[in-house]
Amino acid sequence: MAVASATIRGLRACVMCAVAVGPIGALDSAGSFSMQLPGTTRVVTLTATDRQGTTETIVSGVERQNLRSGTTAAEAALGVRVVKVRFYKQNVLRRHFMRMVVTVRDRRGLSIQGAKISVRPAKAGRLSHRPKMHLSGHKGQATFTLRLRKAALGKRLIVATVAATPKAKTTKRSAVFVPRAKTKTSR
Numbered sequence: 686m687a688v689a690s691a692t693i694r695g696l697r698a699c700v701m702c703a704v705a706v707g708p709i710g711a712l713d714s715a716g717s718f719s720m721q722l723p724g725t726t727r728v729v730t731l732t733a734t735d736r737q738g739t740t741e742t743i744v745s746g747v748e749r750q751n752l753r754s755g756t757t758a759a760e761a762a763l764g765v766r767v768v769k770v771r772f773y774k775q776n777v778l779r780r781h782f783m784r785m786v787v788t789v790r791d792r793r794g795l796s797i798q799g800a801k802i803s804v805r806p807a808k809a810g811r812l813s814h815r816p817k818m819h820l821s822g823h824k825g826q827a828t829f830t831l832r833l834r835k836a837a838l839g840k841r842l843i844v845a846t847v848a849a850t851p852k853a854k855t856t857k858r859s860a861v862f863v864p865r866a867k868t869k870t871s872r
Contacts, residue, residue: 714832722747759850762791766770767848767857777833778864781813785829789821789848796825800850805827807843807858809834821848839865 722729731743761872767790777783785804803818813834820828831844843860 687787691854706861718846733792741834756798756825757793759796759797759801759821760852762797762800762850762853764792765797765850765855765857766790766792767798767846767852770846770857770859772859772861774861774864778838778866781833781835782841783833785830785859786826787821787829787846787848788824788826790803790825791850795821797821797848797850798823798825800825800827800848801845802827802849804831804846807845810834811840811842812837830848832861835866837863839863 687692717780726747729745729747731745731764732740733742734740750842766789767787768790769786771788772784773784773786787802789800789802791797798821800821801818804816806812806815811834813832815831816829821827831842833842840863841860841865842859846859848855848857
């Protein structure tokens with residue numbers, strides 16, 4: 686959890702954080718500061734004092750992200766990896782659709798919530814349109830619906846999956862064999 690702020694009403698001086706953490710130090714040239722806080726912090730108290738001795742105190746509650754255990758936000762993720770790509774081929778011959786589920790985790794093995802995931806075919810002419818970008822959910826998963834052209838039936842479909850967080854980006858190529866359309870036999 687990080688605390689960041691800009692200059693507090695024109696006070697450009699030493700800022701103290703009264704969360705039993707200690708002094709932050711001087712503000713930078715832009716008049717801002719940042720500090721890492723423990724994840725259990727509920728209330729942050731900032732006290733600013735200028736050169737004349739004027740003091741201002743601001744008490745603010747900390748917003749908590751609704752993350753489940755084993756999950757991290759995309760902004761706090763350490764790296765990004767595409768750990769699993771699953772294809773579901775039910776009714777692909779009848780509907781010409783295939784579902785694809787992508788799972789992303791960071792280097793610590795935590796699921797990433799809010800990662801941007803996009804999919805593109807490696808060869809042109811296999812999909813009828815390019816799927817839209819999705820954000821990963823609390824399990825670190827995003828589901829895509831791939832709309833197949835007839836040219837893709839009976840062939841290997843290769844897709845490139847791109848997963849990105851604000852600090853990292855990765856690409857993974859995956860392949861699946863699309864079932865062939867059954868030929869009608871005449872008697």
